[in-house]
């Protein structure tokens with residue numbers, strides 16, 4: 001614990017190990033929010049992703065080791081299948097001076113801490129709406145992460161959306177719901193837009209209406225605090241159009257399908273932790 005010194009939010013440098021879609025979403029959101037300047041965000045990549053990250057001001061190194069050496073907060077954002085090798089490779093450079101963070105699905109803090117050789121670690125389960133400042137992120141603290149470390153990560157992720165704290169045992173369920181969930185909703189938006197086209201709308205209008213409608217419905221659920229069943233009842237007039245649509249959804253098992261999707265994704269998260 002001797003090397004644990006607080007990291008200042010203002011001057012904190014964050015580095016991503018893994019320059020993929022999730023890292024890009026967090027980096028874009030963080031930079032757009034103004035919580036940290038682009039010069040405080042870094043990653044490493046040799047291929048096409050370099051240009052993507054450079055386009056919004058991120059410093060891009062050639063090697064992961066350079067990212068670690070130049071960061072106060074190191075965020076592991078590689079796939080679950082490779083994270084063990086990546087952490088083990090970087091282990092000689094990792095010290096308790098740095099706060100380590102993982103956004104990797106399924107991989108437990110106990111393993112991450114063992115591979116890293118220290119437990120100043122925080123697990124975060126974010127989602128890609130981080131890129132536009134509307135992420136849903138959940139954090140849980142490792143054994144040596146301090147209250148101040150938790151506050152720092154809550155501040156960074158709070159700048160790109162909402163943050164909850166939860167026990168790690170809930171992380172697979174969280175992953176199946178809020179981390180994978182945007183993909184379910186993108187699928188729904190695409191399908192709704194197809195429905196609009198099938199009913200005679202031009203494609204562009206249909207997609208715009210479907211997207212704005214989902215945004216509006218989610219905003220109402222969040223801002224009114226009303227039960228979604230009440231909000232649904234407010235739309236469905238007796239003998240009207242909505243209830244005719246809902247009847248079709250219920251006949252096809254709409255709610256059960258969504259529940260199954262979350263449970264299947266959570267189960268996959270559990271499987272990934274055993275790799």
Ligand SMILES: NC(=O)C1=CN([C@@H]2O[C@H](COP(=O)(O)OP(=O)(O)OC[C@H]3O[C@@H](n4cnc5c(N)ncnc54)[C@H](O)[C@@H]3O)[C@@H](O)[C@H]2O)C=CC1
Nearest residue numbers: 018019020021022023077078079080103104105126128179
């Ligand atoms: N995409 C999402 O919506 C979410 C992803 N996550 C987690 O974030 C992590 C990253 O996921 P994505 O960004 O979607 O994947 P991705 O495949 O877009 O990004 C992974 C990146 O890691 C790079 N990489 C592979 N081996 C590497 C190495 N040895 N050193 C450095 N970089 C290496 C790849 O080139 C790739 O750019 C995963 O563990 C996933 O479970 C968590 C929440 C949501």
Ligand SMILES: O=C(O)[C@@H]1CCC=N1
Nearest residue numbers: 105175176179180181
């Ligand atoms: O599909 C995946 O495995 C990752 C984790 C959650 C969202 N994307």
